[in-house]
Amino acid sequence: MLKSNILFIMTGSIACYKACGILSKLKQNGHQIKVVMSPSSLQFIGRATIEGLIGEAPVTDMYASGQNMDHIHLNRWADLVIVAPATANYINKIAYGLGDDLLTTLFLSHDFKKPFLIAPAMNTMMYLHPTTQASLQKLKEMKIEILETASGVLACGEVGYGRLLEPELIVQEIETRLLDHETTRTFNSEKMPTAKNIKVLITSGGTTEPIDDVRVITNSSTGQSAAKIADTLMESGIEVTYLHAENAKRPSHIGKRKSFKSFLDLQATLNEELRADHYDWIIHMAAVSDYSVIPTDGKISSTKEEITLKLKRNPKLIDQIKTLSPKSHLVGFKLTSTIDQKTIDEKVKSLFKTSHCDFVVQNDWNDIKNHRHQYVFYAQNEAPLALTSTDELSSALFQRIILKESL
Ligand SMILES: Cc1cc2nc3c(=O)[nH]c(=O)nc-3n(C[C@H](O)[C@H](O)[C@H](O)COP(=O)(O)O)c2cc1C
Numbered sequence: 001m002l003k004s005n006i007l008f009i010m011t012g013s014i015a016c017y018k019a020c021g022i023l024s025k026l027k028q029n030g031h032q033i034k035v036v037m038s039p040s041s042l043q044f045i046g047r048a049t050i051e052g053l054i055g056e057a058p059v060t061d062m063y064a065s066g067q068n069m070d071h072i073h074l075n076r077w078a079d080l081v082i083v084a085p086a087t088a089n090y091i092n093k094i095a096y097g098l099g100d101d102l103l104t105t106l107f108l109s110h111d112f113k114k115p116f117l118i119a120p121a122m123n124t125m126m127y128l129h130p131t132t133q134a135s136l137q138k139l140k141e142m143k144i145e146i147l148e149t150a151s152g153v154l155a156c157g158e159v160g161y162g163r164l165l166e167p168e169l170i171v172q173e174i175e176t177r178l179l180d181h182e183t184t185r186t187f188n189s190e191k192m193p194t195a196k197n198i199k200v201l202i203t204s205g206g207t208t209e210p211i212d213d214v215r216v217i218t219n220s221s222t223g224q225s226a227a228k229i230a231d232t233l234m235e236s237g238i239e240v241t242y243l244h245a246e247n248a249k250r251p252s253h254i255g256k257r258k259s260f261k262s263f264l265d266l267q268a269t270l271n272e273e274l275r276a277d278h279y280d281w282i283i284h285m286a287a288v289s290d291y292s293v294i295p296t297d298g299k300i301s302s303t304k305e306e307i308t309l310k311l312k313r314n315p316k317l318i319d320q321i322k323t324l325s326p327k328s329h330l331v332g333f334k335l336t337s338t339i340d341q342k343t344i345d346e347k348v349k350s351l352f353k354t355s356h357c358d359f360v361v362q363n364d365w366n367d368i369k370n371h372r373h374q375y376v377f378y379a380q381n382e383a384p385l386a387l388t389s390t391d392e393l394s395s396a397l398f399q400r401i402i403l404k405e406s407l
Helices: 016-028 047-054 070-077 088-095 102-108 124-128 130-141 167-190 224-235 263-276 318-324 341-353 365-369 390-405
Strands: 005-010 032-037 080-086 116-120 150-153 159-163 199-204 239-245 256-260 281-284 291-293 311-313 329-336 359-364 375-379 385-387
Touching (some): 005 070, 005 102, 016 032, 016 047, 016 080, 016 167, 032 047, 032 102, 070 102, 080 088, 080 167, 088 102, 088 116, 124 159, 199 224, 199 263, 224 390, 239 263, 256 263, 263 318, 281 318, 318 329, 329 341, 329 365, 329 390, 341 359, 359 365, 375 390, 385 390
Parallel strands (some): 005 032, 005 080, 080 116, 199 239, 199 281, 281 329, 329 359
Antiparallel strands (some): 150 159, 291 311, 359 375
């Protein structure tokens, strides 16, 4: 990973303690870090903690002697700026152009050629407040990257949106942006050959089906293979839109991304995306729940000896794709759990016949369980192709795409 200069801004949220985890990981990864803290954030984390983590004291005052020009110098020094955690107060202030302290002035003097990321952290009502939502929208229009928030139990005891994304995901987001920024610069300077004008949509990760307001049923899909395939395609200049479960692995390269939670969520996002845009290829890898729970309002009591959940069968999303986007090439994935070749053949055949897939990739749970990433690639009227790693699968898909698109 590229070693970069990261300007890390912290504002006054209870999630400041989580930001320490991010700083520690970035430092371990070899980045240079400078931290700017709002006076409120110092109520949550002391200067000594930051100095201990990054080996340098945080900057907190615009008028401190010898640091008067930091609001300009820090931006020049940085390859990337991240605000984590970002309070509602800070988000609303910068969206409206205030510059009454070092943190807001740094935003006003930001060089828009560099990435500026915001990781919000706040109570759900603050997050969903129309002022905060309008500010986030305004910042997005300025091409500021707003990271998603996680949902779950908040410090105030409420359950909902607004929780700071987990530290490892924020580190991943930062390093992805740095890599992409560097790649863009390299592409621009060296005019590398690209497979431009090919658009691919990839779905990734597992859906989560709510049982009640706080519990879910999900599956073990990680999105690792989808992220790898997305990276291989993007490295060659293919435009990838990545629809991913909230916890799924993200590709290292930046493309368009949208997250989903439940079956209904993914169905709506897929519908919206396929109606709005034409994709040359759709690689449908998400592990979609076959059943959804008829959810209970509130939280099911934890004192009952037994509870019964009622599950309702979901329609097959893959069967809807060709109706929505008849001109796209569709790659379907079939996870089997058998060694009986006849059963496998039937399942693969059904994806060609019922779902109108152009290609099918089959893998088996028994291999995954034993940490083997083996796949069989099927094209109609061709002999199946055995692949022994996700790298091989990525290359096979890339070659197919290039071959078809250059015909
Ligand atoms: C215990 C406690 C926790 C807080 N957590 C948050 C938070 O997570 N998000 C937020 O937007 N504000 C939070 N606040 C309110 C901010 O600290 C307050 O709006 C402050 O003015 C923010 O200043 P700053 O944006 O300059 O750092 C919290 C306040 C307290 C007392």
